[in-house]
Amino acid sequence: GAVVSQHPSWVICKSGTSVKIECRSLDFQATTMFWYRQFPKQSLMLMATSNEGSKATYEQGVEKDKFLINHASLTLSTLTVTSAHPEDSSFYICSASPTWGAQETQYFGPGTRLLVL
Amino acid sequence: AQTVTQSQPEMSVQEAETVTLSCTYDTSESDYYLFWYKQPPSRQMILVIRQEAYKQQNATENRFSVNFQKAAKSFSLKISDSQLGDAAMYFCAYRETSGSRLTFGEGTQLTVNP
Numbered sequence: 001g002a003v004v005s006q007h008p009s010w011v012i013c014k015s016g017t018s019v020k021i022e023c024r025s026l027d028f029q030a031t032t033m034f035w036y037r038q039f040p041k042q043s044l045m046l047m048a049t050s051n052e053g054s055k056a057t058y059e060q061g062v063e064k065d066k067f068l069i070n071h072a073s074l075t076l077s078t079l080t081v082t083s084a085h086p087e088d089s090s091f092y093i094c095s096a097s098p099t100w101g102a103q104e105t106q107y108f109g110p111g112t113r114l115l116v117l
Numbered sequence: 118a119q120t121v122t123q124s125q126p127e128m129s130v131q132e133a134e135t136v137t138l139s140c141t142y143d144t145s146e147s148d149y150y151l152f153w154y155k156q157p158p159s160r161q162m163i164l165v166i167r168q169e170a171y172k173q174q175n176a177t178e179n180r181f182s183v184n185f186q187k188a189a190k191s192f193s194l195k196i197s198d199s200q201l202g203d204a205a206m207y208f209c210a211y212r213e214t215s216g217s218r219l220t221f222g223e224g225t226q227l228t229v230n231p
Contacts, residue, residue, distance in 0.1 A: 032217050038160075043208060043221045091160060097217065104150045104169075104212055106219055108162035 001027050004096050006109035013084055014117055021079045021112045023094030029074035030096035034106060035067075038091045050077050074099065084116045119144045121211050123222035130199045131230050137184075138194045138225045140209030146170075150212040151185070151192045152219070157205040165207070168192065196227075204229045 003026040013019050023033060031052050036044040048064075050056040050071035058064045066088075068080040077096075081088055091113055095106040120143045130136035142151070153165040168176045168185050175183050180197045196203055209222040 034218070041226075043223050044162075046218060049217060093160075093162065095162070102167075104214075105152070105164060105167060107164065108154075110159070110161045 002098065002102075002105075002107040003027050004094065004107050004109040006094055006112050008112060009110060010113050012115045012117065015085050016083055019081045019084055019114060021081075021092055021094075021114075023077045023079070023096070023109050025075045025096040025098075025107070028096075028101075028107075029099040030077075031074065031099045032097045033071055033077040034095045034097075035069060035077070035079050036093045036095070038093060038111075040091075044093060047079075081114065084114070086116045089114055089116045119146075119211050119213070119220045121209055121220050121222040123207075123209055123225050125225045126223070127226045127228070129228040129230060130196070132199055132201060134199055135195060135197045136199055136227065138196075138207050138209075138227065140192045140194070140222055142190050142192065142209075142211045142220075144190070144211065144213075146213055148214045150214070151183075152210040152212070153181070153183070153192075153194045154208045154210060155203075155205045156208065156224075157202075162208075166194065199229050201229050201231060203227060 005024045007022045035047045047062045048056045048058045050069045056069040071077040093111045095108045122141045149170045151168045155163045166178045182195050184193045206224045208224050210219040
């Protein structure tokens with residue numbers, strides 16, 4: 001149980017284009033989902049917290065107009081990197097906390113590798 | 118602000134041996150949650166074990182156990198009978214009871230030698 005999927009797992013795009021990453025909780029409902037960014041050999045950096053049906057809360061220094069987050073349902077959150085540039089290349093990971101049960105636990109997706117050329 | 122410190126950037130262990138990974142944290146809260154996550158080369162974050170601060174009993178999951186010392190704000194992970202598949206980056210994480218975000222440590226890269 002507590003499986004989270006991400007799609008796509010790998011994406012290469014040209015500079016200036018937008019990329020959408022989907023995060024789904026497959027066997028549980030998640031009121032809260034999280035988006036992280038991770039650089040090689042480093043820890044996870046929280047970008048934003050999203051709650052179903054409301055606006056996401058962004059961490060300091062994260063451009064909300066560049067990283068658009070939508071949490072339209074209890075099982076789906078999306079991250080759109082708008083006008084991507086090479087410096088946006090990174091590993092993006094989502095996580096979700098169950099609405100019921102182990103609400104304190106975050107279950108993670110497998111991540112999405114983004115390469116902007 | 119809460120901080121989580123993992124003082125061992127790298128650790129190694131022989132297969133079938135036992136290894137302990139250290140984690141300390143700083144908080145003024147009395148109730149919170151602590152986690153150990155494993156990130157193998159696939160980079161999928163996997164929950165290893167979870168501890169609730171109000172519980173005095175140390176959490177155990179098969180070969181994985183923790184030594185939770187609340188007064189010392191220490192939360193170490195012991196891996197018994199280490200296996201090659203245990204090789205990964207291990208992250209310690211803290212969460213307030215009232216909040217939702219996790220605060221992660223810097224991670225410890227564990228190598229398991231055959």
